[in-house]
Amino acid sequence: MPLFPNVALQVSTDTGYLLYMIFFVGLFVFQFAFGTRLQVYFALNDIGRGLSKLKVMKEKSRKEAIDYLVNVGKAPGDPAQRVDQFLDYVTIMPVNTDPQGIINKIDHIVTTNNDRVRAEVTALVAQNNPVTVSISENLLEVATALNMIHKVVRHYYILGKKTNSYFTLIQLQMLMPMIIQESDALLNAVDSFKVGQPVGDGIGCVSVSKFMVGKEKRAIAKDTVMAIAEYKGRKLYVVKADGPMAYVGQPGVAIKKVIEEMGVKPSAIIMIDAALKLEGEKTGEIAEGVGAAIGGIGVEKFQIEEVATRNKVPLYAILVKESILEAITVMRKEIAEASEKVVQTLQRVIEEKTKEGDDVIVAGIGNTLGVAQ
Amino acid sequence: MMSSVPATDKKSKLLVYSIEECPVCGQKTKRAFVVGDYITKDGSKCTKCGNQTRVSLVYAESSKPSG
Numbered sequence: 001m002p003l004f005p006n007v008a009l010q011v012s013t014d015t016g017y018l019l020y021m022i023f024f025v026g027l028f029v030f031q032f033a034f035g036t037r038l039q040v041y042f043a044l045n046d047i048g049r050g051l052s053k054l055k056v057m058k059e060k061s062r063k064e065a066i067d068y069l070v071n072v073g074k075a076p077g078d079p080a081q082r083v084d085q086f087l088d089y090v091t092i093m094p095v096n097t098d099p100q101g102i103i104n105k106i107d108h109i110v111t112t113n114n115d116r117v118r119a120e121v122t123a124l125v126a127q128n129n130p131v132t133v134s135i136s137e138n139l140l141e142v143a144t145a146l147n148m149i150h151k152v153v154r155h156y157y158i159l160g161k162k163t164n165s166y167f168t169l170i171q172l173q174m175l176m177p178m179i180i181q182e183s184d185a186l187l188n189a190v191d192s193f194k195v196g197q198p199v200g201d202g203i204g205c206v207s208v209s210k211f212m213v214g215k216e217k218r219a220i221a222k223d224t225v226m227a228i229a230e231y232k233g234r235k236l237y238v239v240k241a242d243g244p245m246a247y248v249g250q251p252g253v254a255i256k257k258v259i260e261e262m263g264v265k266p267s268a269i270i271m272i273d274a275a276l277k278l279e280g281e282k283t284g285e286i287a288e289g290v291g292a293a294i295g296g297i298g299v300e301k302f303q304i305e306e307v308a309t310r311n312k313v314p315l316y317a318i319l320v321k322e323s324i325l326e327a328i329t330v331m332r333k334e335i336a337e338a339s340e341k342v343v344q345t346l347q348r349v350i351e352e353k354t355k356e357g358d359d360v361i362v363a364g365i366g367n368t369l370g371v372a373q
Numbered sequence: 374m375m376s377s378v379p380a381t382d383k384k385s386k387l388l389v390y391s392i393e394e395c396p397v398c399g400q401k402t403k404r405a406f407v408v409g410d411y412i413t414k415d416g417s418k419c420t421k422c423g424n425q426t427r428v429s430l431v432y433a434e435s436s437k438p439s440g
Contacts, residue, residue: 196411197389197431197433198431209412209413213427244411330432331431331432333432335432370410371411372411372412
């Protein structure tokens, strides 16, 4: 038995304690001095991987658009150069420091841009089939969107790298999953567009087309048609984009014309559209509400709200819930089958909110690709 | 460190169908989507009553059972 049994143990414990302290102090100093750099390094790697994915998506969408123009549109010669010019074309939004009348300015610029796109695509494709032209427009819009997303992400990536800006890179890193998800949805949309399959966003058009089949249709606004139907003594003015082309039409202009030019005094305007669901909500669920159910840049929504307010016409909305991916890719079964429920809901709303002899405007909103009337 | 860039999802393949519906007897027939199909397009003759059917829906279904 040793004379001083605790000595060796004491020495050993002190050394251990010392090493322990050195380790933690060292870790603290390292974290203090290099922690941010380490995180910047990881963020750069992470964003770099995402950027490579975005580049692949951008190139794939461009190639798909060119292939479609050549194979289906029978474009004479190689359209690649024109497509590249198209992808870099910019739309400059009006100044908003004086917002008075800005909607009309936006409308003017957007209309000019849409007309330009239509003219460019019509010049690119040899055949004058409106379905082919509209699909080409949509494919080029997808390619333009992916091109722009890639450019913006690359800009902030390089800027963050150059300036070693921790906060720029961390914000971009946090946004990357959402950016990749939306870009992926856009790329998936290409497959549906190419073959003219209805997309989830077209559920409003699918629902109202049931009221238009066999009725006389008339063009009421650019790419928009209207038919008059009858339901339980009410006269329905049914409006949708002209299908089966990949159009969204001008429902705002159409509703305004029905009320102000045709002199119709509707008791209600009922709009049917797809709505983005929140995580946890079921695809194909139907929600009812009031207000103008229409997305986009806001021009059409403004026009509808304005004409409804001026004429004191109540606005009702029927919405079908879906995700962004489901909205721009081929229509899922749950969404398509919701059209029956939408029609039942629409009939109930008409019965509850109007009476026999009334006029009602029913508008199916969305991209009407693959949905005629 | 966990990556914030999602890995490519292993998506189940979507099969696209056209539903032909007879406006007279209501019989529905499900067939594979063919390029050129669109909703309200005339379909084949109804196997039950012989009337002209119409494409009433076009939708995609997962090839794998969900869940």
